[in-house]
Amino acid sequence: xxxxxxxxxxxxxxxxxxxxxxxxxxxxxxxxxxxxxxxxxxxxxxxxxxxxxxxxxxxxxxxxxxxxxxxxxxxxxxxxxxxxxxxxxxxxxxxxxxxxxxxxxxxxxxxxxxxxxxxxxxxxxxxxxxxxxxxxxxxxxxxxxxxxxxxxxxxxxxxxxxxxxxxxxxxxxxxxxxxxxxxxxxxxxxxxxxxxxxxxxxxxxxxxxxxxxxxxxxxxxxxxxxxxxxxxxxxxxxxxxxxxxxxxxxxxxxxxxxxxxxxxxxxxxxxxxxxxxxx
Numbered sequence: 001x002x003x004x005x006x007x008x009x010x011x012x013x014x015x016x017x018x019x020x021x022x023x024x025x026x027x028x029x030x031x032x033x034x035x036x037x038x039x040x041x042x043x044x045x046x047x048x049x050x051x052x053x054x055x056x057x058x059x060x061x062x063x064x065x066x067x068x069x070x071x072x073x074x075x076x077x078x079x080x081x082x083x084x085x086x087x088x089x090x091x092x093x094x095x096x097x098x099x100x101x102x103x104x105x106x107x108x109x110x111x112x113x114x115x116x117x118x119x120x121x122x123x124x125x126x127x128x129x130x131x132x133x134x135x136x137x138x139x140x141x142x143x144x145x146x147x148x149x150x151x152x153x154x155x156x157x158x159x160x161x162x163x164x165x166x167x168x169x170x171x172x173x174x175x176x177x178x179x180x181x182x183x184x185x186x187x188x189x190x191x192x193x194x195x196x197x198x199x200x201x202x203x204x205x206x207x208x209x210x211x212x213x214x215x216x217x218x219x220x221x222x223x224x225x226x227x228x229x230x231x232x233x234x235x236x237x238x239x240x241x242x243x244x245x246x247x248x249x250x251x252x253x254x255x256x257x258x259x260x261x262x263x264x265x266x267x268x269x270x271x272x273x274x275x276x277x278x279x
Contacts, residue, residue, distance in 0.1 A: 001105065001265040002026065005152035005225055006257035007033040007113070007208075011066070013243060019050070021246060028070050028233055028257060031111035035064030037223055057100045063135045065100045065111045065153075066183055074103040080134050083141045091126065092266065101142075107233065108142060112153035114184075120177050128156075132183035139187055149230040151192060154208075154255060156224055157184050159194070162203035163223040165215075175224060186233055192228040195260045196240040207242050208255045216247055225258050236263040 004027040013031060022030060035042065035058045042056045047068055055076045065210035069075060082090045094201050101110040112135070118129035131195060141228045142149060157180045161167035170176050196205070206221025229237060240260040247256045 001028045002259055002261050003029045003031075003109065003150055003152065004228065004257050004259035005031045005111070005154070005227060007154040007225060007253060007255035009034050009036070009253040009255065011035040011039055011064075012041075012043060013251070015046060016209050017249055017252070018138070018245065019046060021243070022050070022052075022255065024070075024158070024256075024260065025243070029070045029109060030257075032066050032068070033064070033111065033151045034062070035066050035115040036061055037064060043110060044258070046146065055100060055102055057097045058095045063097045063113060065098060065113050067100060067102050067104075067109060067111055069102075069104050070128070071104055076100065076102045080138050083138050088137055089134060090130065093131055098131075098137070103147070106148065106212070107264065108147040109138075110142070110149070110151045110153075111118050112151065112155065114154060114156045116156045117174050117179040117180065119174050120172075120179075125174065126181075129179060129183055132187055139192075140187070141189065143189070148232050149192065149228075151188075151228040152226070152260050154224060155184065155226050157181060158222050158224055159184065159226075162201075163239075165204075165206065165220045165222070175222065186230060191230055193231070195227050195234065195237050196223075196242070196258065198234065198237055199240050205242055206244070206256075207258055209247055211254050225255055227258055227260050228262075229262070232262065233262055236266060237261070240261055 010232050014151050038060045039058050044054050047054045053069050053073045055067035055073050057078045098113040115128040115131050118124035156175055158164045159181055164170050207223050207225035209215040209221045238261045243257045
């Protein structure tokens with residue numbers, strides 16, 4: 001089973017690029033962020049005529065998340081309020097469409113678009129920390145259902161120095177501050193693992209290159225698009241790659257897709273062995 005995440009930076013602008021990539025890569029599930037379109041204008045037919053199912057949660061001009069799947073999409077939940085009480089989610093967080101989840105092949109797939117935060121100690125930065133605290137509560141609730149969990153998205157946070165092209169200069173700033181890193185680590189807890197780091201420990205693997213600084217030409221990137229898996233899925237993980245070449249497209253998104261492959265569902269023999277170990 002192939003599960004991918006991609007901040008497409010406008011689904012209507014990048015629609016043909018997304019469809020071409022899907023035809024080449026054939027993911028079972030693609031989670032996209034920054035769809036930047038109201039739900040009534042989402043180009044759903046472009047995907048359904050290819051045999052995909054689609055669920056989306058969007059806004060005009062910014063934000064917006066969607067799940068595209070070759071299998072049935074079940075139990076779709078929108079926003080943090082899909083799991084939390086209204087009192088636990090402030091109105092300003094509810095007003096931004098950044099979270100969607102669904103059950104696909106018995107895996108709870110959560111697609112996130114974490115706020116950028118603008119600059120450390122700005123109003124948007126403190127909003128980001130509030131949002132991450134809400135994510136902590138949200139993932140806590142999800143964890144109590146014991147569903148296999150796959151958390152994907154644009155996290156707008158480089159968790160480690162090796163996730164930044166120049167950590168000496170950039171650590172401590174936005175997307176690399178201690179506050180953001182601690183808040184995300186708290187939300188993820190001990191059970192969710194970064195599947196990319198299971199297969200690749202080195203630096204110089206980026207998923208985002210800033211449009212404004214000539215970053216792509218100089219390969220000055222960040223790894224801020226992640227896939228986190230719960231232990232039962234980590235045990236079945238086979239690969240995780242960043243499809244960097246898409247950033248070289250004409251009029252590309254500033255992000256590249258990240259795709260992982262897991263052996264799911266487990267083979268009958270593995271299920272029988274796991275059941276035997278319970279007794």
